[in-house]
Amino acid sequence: MEYLPEFDLLRPNTVDEALSLRRERPDARFLAGGTDLIVNIRRGIAEPGTVIDLTGIAEIRRIARQDDGGLKIGAAVTLAELLERPELTDEYQALREAAAEVAASSHREVATVGGNLCLDTRCLYYNQSEWWRSANAYCLKHRGEVCHVAPSGKHCFAAFSGDLAPAIMALGGTAEIAGPDGRRTAPLGEIYQDDGAAHLRLADGEMISAVQLPAAGTWQSGYAKARVRAAIDFPLAGTAIALRTDGRALEDIRVALTGTNSCPILIAGTDRLLGEAVGEEMAEQLVAMLPKQIQPMSSTFTPPGYRRKVVANLARSLFQRLIEAP
């Protein structure tokens, strides 16, 4: 029997109650499905004095159609619940494909939308047991002085490994954030920054309460992911694309990546493709935009060069699939 370190467990019934508990307890962490946080507590890389379980809060467990035709998804909706919704297959295919490829089905029973968006960054030198890390003098992200991936610098390169964020960013989604100063919304990409040790730009005491997707209209979307063990692993790289065409020319496109940096990346410069004829040539133009915007490092079992190739191949084949779709 290997007990977790001691902490208090609080189970609020409303978002306001959760926020006020969080204010009273600066050492608290929010818990939903626990597939990330409990593992990290067990390994000693998260050490909360208090754990606030959000799964009993009904207001963040709903999925609701919005007046503008969009969809609002509560942060504590599980991925299994999400996958049972027909709207995803019909309108938000990228999110359906991303959710279906998160871990294994038994994780998706409890893993939540908000949890996947707030997933801690991951690294070969970080996601290890206490014994392993202590033998390696820990690392910059937790308790150590040196980043073993880039020892000469003072920057953490742990990789963002969530699957839902790129899909939601490609779909133009926003995050609804609840905090001490009330509710605010922000384009999802704005809650992240490319720093493995502090990748979430949420203020102290804030939490994601929901995600809002705009009406799908004529957008086509999809998600493609590469991982070591297809049944369960985090992405080595993942690509989400949403696009609109008039049947010949590209009207609009958004491309977002995961696994390559410490945050999900919305690819810039794709507006240069608008109005051009869709086809193989455009796929190559798109792929050519990626290398300068990504920075995979030696934070996984596979070398950075491999992930560069994989992300290009994923983007190319996903783009082809979407433009060939009926």
Added chain:
Amino acid sequence: MAKSILRLTVNGSGREDAVPANMLLVDYLREVAGLTGTKIGCDGGECGACTVLVDGRPRLSCISLAHTCAGRQVETVEGCATDGRLSLVQKGFHEKLGSQCGYCTPGMIMAASGLLRRNPRPSEAEIREALSGNICRCTGYVKIIEAVQAAAEGAP
């Protein structure tokens, strides 16, 4: 550490125990309820050996806090057989040799039981998907798939 009362149902019987906040569901089942059929194979939800059912759906008990199952119906491998008769899934594993060393078997049986309740006639792909989080180092999975298929075919 301070304990608080946890009320839940385990294999059909109501229980009330004083349980610390940091106790995992798997430790509660094994150490408090004395149900050692549920196994611990890894420390990160990577192997599925600890799979139980909570309200009929698969749950990895080694990454779930016991208190988050308050008021829920928990089922473990000990609850599968009734009056000494194996469940259809257990019978499938027995007759199709779906178990070798047996360590992953309780988790496999619970994940498969959860699947068959939701989907009594799963395809092979659906069986593989439902068991994708459960690792077996002995069988190569072929006999496990056959065991679940046999259970589905044997269901009335």
